[in-house]
Amino acid sequence: MALPVSHRVPFRGRRTAVAPATCAQRHMWNLIQRQLPDAAFYNVCHWVDLPGRGTAQDLLAVFAELLGRHESLRTGFSRAPDGTLVQRVAETGWFEAEVWAIGPGEDKESVLHAWRLRMRHSPFEPARAPLVRFMVAVVDGAPVLAGFCVSHLAADLASLRLLADEVTRLLDAASFGRPFPPAVPSRQPVEQAWFERSPRGRALLRRAHAYWRRQLASAPATLFPVRDGTGGQSAGTDGASTAAVRHSAALDSRAVALALPVLARHWRVSTSAVLLTVVAQFLGRRAGSSSCTLRLLTANRADPELRGTVANLHAEVAVTIDLEGDRVEDVARRAFAACTTAYANGLYDPDEVTDLFEATTRERGAPVDLSYCFNDIRAGHGSPEASGDRTRLVSGADLRTAMADTVVASHEFEEGETFFLVIDDEEPGWIRVVLNADSRALTPSEVRGFLYDVERTLVEHAEHAVADGR
Structure with missing residues (x-):
């Protein structure tokens, strides 16, 4: 199996912010602490099959767009001096992505399995955003599969399904040279924290x-x-x-x-x-x-x-x-x-x-x-x-x-x-x-x-x- 090519890709969001953690974030933080020293226990992987259009660079641009749109993906967590859990949204930074070229005799399922196995044992540092990693599988230069691994602090299953759908729509726009469709208006975790108060x-x-x-x-x-x-x-x-x-x-x-x-x-x-x-x-x-x-x-x-x-x-x-x-x-x-x-x-x-x-x-x-x-x-x-x-x-x-x-x-x-x-x-x-x-x-x-x-x-x-x- 060919080795992946690693990329560090910049992202930019609309703001930086600091707020108390939401109830759901605090609940997941407590669950993660309970599983230590297995800090990767609550890593969650999700993936989506792609139609083979565009390029790996198009998909990396899509991933950067996702981080810009969704603050949870670029949020880190730490304890404040009084002991309360705080979420810190980064405006800019870098994320990791791997590009796997699938050769003759190989299949995307085997590549995905190898990547998921490694992600299961690759913990995130909660204080260091972003708490997400990406992978791309390509055949003849065209993406056929996209995967993302997130800390459960950053996203739940419903979110991963939303991301999978968004990846498909954004890549479709990029591969045909169209602007990205606008993001769906939604409440960000910082606003959710203030709503709870x-x-x-x-x-x-x-x-x-x-x-x-x-x-x-x-x-x-x-x-x-x-x-x-x-x-x-x-x-x-x-x-x-x-x-x-x-x-x-x-x-x-x-x-x-x-x-x-x-x-x-x-x-x-x-x-x-x-x-x-x-x-x-x-x-x-x-x-x-x-x-x-x-x-x-x-x-x-x-x-x-x-x-x-x-x-x-x-x-x-x-x-x-x-x-x-x-x-x-x-x-x-x-x-x-x-x-x-x-x-x-x-x-x-x-x-x-x-x-x-x-x-x-x-x-x-x-x-x-x-x-x-x-x-x-x-x-x-x-x-x-x-x-x-x-x-x-x-x-x-x-x-x-x-x-x-x-x-x-x-x-x-x-x-x-x-x-x-x-x-x-x-x-x-x-x-x-x-x-x-x-x-x-x-x-x-x-x-x-x-x-x-x-x-x-x-x-x-x-x-x-x-x-x-x-």
Whole structure:
């Protein structure tokens, strides 16, 4: 494989600025500190295939334009003398980019894999902006792939998708000699920090604080009680006597992709709520609990001013699913309502929530473990009725036939929680469900079994819905 050519490219923005860190930035800073000495744990890579137009220099100019437009990409972070976390936006500077020339017998996927592997072990220095690196793969001088690696302090997944779309549009303009299209107006992180300190922002934070207090008051102590005969602590508690070993597996399923819209229409909820309902029921059953409290990842982009923002805005917000009752559709509707409320409280002060955890521990005399996350990263996972989606008729035979194509295999996904489930639909017609779990909670074989159980249960529910004729 050919070696890349490294470039240091200048960038220029519209201003320099200093402001307190936002709530989401402080939350991510705390998560990064928790993973030290692995300072690259929260490096995030994303990439976009390109049509093979223009030149590598065109793409480097596009990258420079991105840094000029999006202040989060040229922001560093440090502690102020009083200990508060501060964001510092640089007006000018340099960024790193690599250009890989793909020769005969090579492919862009291999180049991307090698670059991603190196980025996974190449930490950023938080105080030194920009917290982003780029790569270009070219064939015969034309770019066929662009990649970017960012610190999660600088961008979340929604931002990376925005950047991928913007790279394509800007390169298209550059390759045809046209001016860059204007940037989408959006709120920058500095303005977000001041919004959070405004009367409106403080009201939202107070509401979220009260919401978290209610969630912690009703949450089960753990969803993974100590196993008989282990002699250890439940996974996720500080007193665990053995080091955490985590395992990931991915289920790729056509059957789940067919079942979800059937059930969403039948139960009158979103497809995400369908998945959450089944997952929560399994977790509650394992814990012997009539409710399940876990954390949802929310993009926090309901405000129109934030929909085009490139920054880290995401948060993990607690949600409690009431599992009482015999009708699964009733559980699903309660889950859908609970998720709607949770997402509305996605903006919160992470330090105040930490204080609430500590206060709850003192009141109960034992910690509350919420090291369980549900992350549906699909771009569209709402109600079929709301989206106008007219799902084709699916038969029970279709569902069972699709199950024969299911594949479950080990996956490279890493997280730091006891239980972390991710749902994606990158491949049309398929759903991928990835589960990363602490082996003290779920062994590798149990991780795979959990995924198969989720698929089987969704298919059985969908078969019943089809039989009902709705």
